Amino acid sequence: MSDERTCPSCASGGTAVGAHESGSSRWTCFACGTCELQYWSPREIIPEFYADPAQVNYARRRQGEIFLRERHKMFLRRASPGRLFDVGCGEGGFLAAARDQGFEVAGIDLDPGSAEIARGRGLEVNVGFLFDDAGALHDGIDAARPYDWVTAFEVLEHQADPLHFLRLVKGLLAEGGTLCGSVPNRDRFLVAADRARNSGDRPPHHFLYFSATSLETLLRAAGFKHVEVLPLPETDLTDFATYIEVATTGGLSRRMRESAANAAHGGARQNHGASRSWRRHLKQAARVVKNLPFxxxxxxxxxxxxxxxxxxxxxxxFR
Incomplete structure (x- = not known):
């Protein structure tokens, strides 16, 4: 089977469960009854999408913000220092933290702007796809020096052919090496409401929806023998409450808060520095207060x- 219904993980046939349109493009979502993967067709990665400043999440990263998500912290808690390669490294915040913890680090990202910021932090970062269409490794990466760790945080859900991608990634690992990463949880709380308000969880951004079962099945199909899949702890309760508020109300309170802050900013332009500091603290306090019901x-x-x-x-x- 090789049509658009074919599951990219187990090659079974899927059942259409949804559709999405953007401009002149149209995608169909299929659910595999064998391995539980949900996947969109057609799947084509658009590099320019990740460099588009109109994409808010990526624009924020290009401003040089350094922050570690729980997925990064979980890796750093569990891993011992060694050679580390990060796929989709963005502006390099995670790599910088890993370097400070004793790892020898390098990475790659599709966005030239993010890579430029990472290089400004003294990091070895290439731009482009990790592999070309023929499966050849990016020419800026030395295949003769394999890695103890390859990380791919929020990367698999973007892949057109995840099985092929994972099999190629195995070639970067040293004997005893480990692939670590994260994906959005298809079974997360309020998933339907979140998707209704979050265009980032649809093509051309995300092509694959993973449950714990379908993720483990894919990794084993790629030849990995020892696989562990865990839910990422919701350690930041304020952030999780914000997610619930946005999913259930569409972020109404956030829009009201931003409107009030913008009005205050307009009346305080003569004292720009103080206004900026005041607005930042106000937003932080308002974020906690507004989410108390959640x-x-x-x-x-x-x-x-x-x-x-x-x-x-x-x-x-795999060993």
Missing amino acids: YPAALAVRTLAPRKARGLYFEAS
């Missing part, structure tokens, strides 16, 4: 249903 739900899910977390973390080795 904290009980966030705490309940975190405590009673950890598998409903927003992300899945995985580790996979």
Whole structure:
């Protein structure tokens, strides 16, 4: 089977469960009844998409912000220093933290702007696809020096052919090396409401929806023998409450807060520095206050249903 219904993980036939249109492009979502993967067709990665400043999440990264998500912290808690390569490294915040923890680091990203910021931090970062269409490794990466760790945080869900990608990534690993990464959890709390308001979880951004079962199945199909898939803990309760608020109300309170802050900014232009500091602290305080009604739900899910977390973390080795 080789048509658009073919599951990219197990090659079974899928059932159409949804559709999405953007401009002149149209995609169909299929669900595999064999391995549980959900996937969009057609799947074509658009490099220019990741360098488009109109994409808010990526624009934020290009401003040089340094922050570690729980997925990065989880890796750094569990891994011992060694040679590390990060696929989709962005502006290099995670690589910089890993370097400070004793890792020998390098990475690659599709966005030239993000790579430029990473290089400004003294990091070895290439631009482009890790592999070309023929499966050849990027010419800026030395295949003769394999890595103890390859990380791919929020990368697999973007792949047109995830099985092929994973099999190629195996070639970067040294004997005893491990692939680690994360993906959005298809079974996360309020997933339907989140997708209705989040265009980033649809093509041309995300092509694959993983459950813990379908993720493990894919990794094993790629030849990894030792696989562990874990829910990413919702350690930041304020952030999780914000997610619930946005999913259920569409971020109404955020829009109201931004409108008020913009009005205040307009009246304080003569004292720009003080205004900027005041607005930042106001937003931080307002973020906590506005989400107070959503904290009980966030705490309940975190405590009673950890598998409903927003992300899945995985580790996979083949020896």
